[in-house]
Amino acid sequence: MRRIAIPVVLLSSVALLFAAEPGWRIKPSAQWTMADAKQLLTTSPWVGEATPALLPKRSEFSRRDGGAMGGGEGVGLDSLSAGSLFGAGVAQPTKHGRRPSLTEPLEIRWESAAPIRAAETKAHEQDAPEIESGVYAIAIYDVPGLDSTNQKTLSRDLKKDAFLKSEGRKDRTPIRVDTLPQDNGLTTVVYIFPRTDEITAAEKRLTFTAILGRLSLAQYFYPEQMQLSGKLQL
DSSP, X not given: OHHHHHXXXXXXXXXXXXXXXXXXXXXXXXXXOHHHHHHHHHSSTTEEEEOOEEOOOOOHHHHHHTTOOGGGOOOOGGGOOHHHHHOSSSOOOOTTSOOOOTTSOEEEEETTOHHHHHHXXXXXXXXXXXXXXXXXXXXXXXXXXXXXXXXXXXXXXHHHTEEEEETTSOOBOOSEEEEEEOGGGOEEEEEEEETTSOOOTTOOOEEEEEEETTEEEEEEEOGGGSEETTEEOO
């Protein structure tokens, strides 16, 4: 009986090991199911959720020093309700299935990674931003409270307050920030970094930080985990 039991136990262990691995990791992207794609877009090393911190209001002096005068001040986020942000009545769910709220975490994706792009295509996501080749791109979805009436000014302000930090390396800064207005007054913000400053798997942790209006957030990414079939996917 023992001779029979040993291989059965081994086979069971192998089955459990494969069952623990997500489908998107053990199958080529062409064979992913809709469930595989959605799992990668919600629970994978390329995706995170960060709860933003609310920064204090800027003084008139600091706004004037930064080029904002008088009527240029937006409504403070701490005074905004769902109704004032998204119109009368109950705020409608976003395209990503969440109801917009100032207190909810924001979804962050390493948008330029090939697995993310493949999963978005498989999941038929219509609001995925276009990303050119030769760059790293990090997207923050459904950001509330941004004034997108002057996108050039908004992009400039967002660009100067974003960094990609790695121990022992000079902080990387975006070369461009794209702002994509969405429903309910929300905005998808895409930070573009040059691939000329290459990121390697030897970098243990990347810390992405950004300030969006009066919201401040940070998100960790781990290059060692962001590999598929032995290749770093960024």
